[in-house]
Amino acid sequence: MMYQELALEQKEECKEEKRRVQKGFTLIELLVVIAIIAILAAIAIPQFTKYKKKAAKAAAENAIAQCISEAAAAYADDAKNTSKDCVVGNTTITVNLDADTGEVTSITNANSVSYSGYTFNCSYSNNKVTCN
Numbered sequence: 001m002m003y004q005e006l007a008l009e010q011k012e013e014c015k016e017e018k019r020r021v022q023k024g025f026t027l028i029e030l031l032v033v034i035a036i037i038a039i040l041a042a043i044a045i046p047q048f049t050k051y052k053k054k055a056a057k058a059a060a061e062n063a064i065a066q067c068i069s070e071a072a073a074a075y076a077d078d079a080k081n082t083s084k085d086c087v088v089g090n091t092t093i094t095v096n097l098d099a100d101t102g103e104v105t106s107i108t109n110a111n112s113v114s115y116s117g118y119t120f121n122c123s124y125s126n127n128k129v130t131c132n
Contacts, residue, residue, distance in 0.1 A: 089115030
């Protein structure tokens, strides 16, 4: 009976030892996962920055285009309204219209428009706003 109890006790200890050894991940497995995450982050972060700048550029262009539309609407209501101030990001621009035709003659301060932390050089030609 002693031998049976001893054998049974050894069997239980062996099972417990296997459970302890099989728990968790090895250091190599963890390092491989960290390396994969680092590679993915190295690819994703520059792309995110690029898309963020592209979105800020498009928003600045749209804000200037809307300012031009507002200036044209004000001119249509009263031909004496030949200039319109608008805030684009952190920059105040002025759209100047021709007194006779109502067409855009110039946009002041558009050469340095600051929007969402980026600075753009914007221009207006052929009824289109472009920022670089």
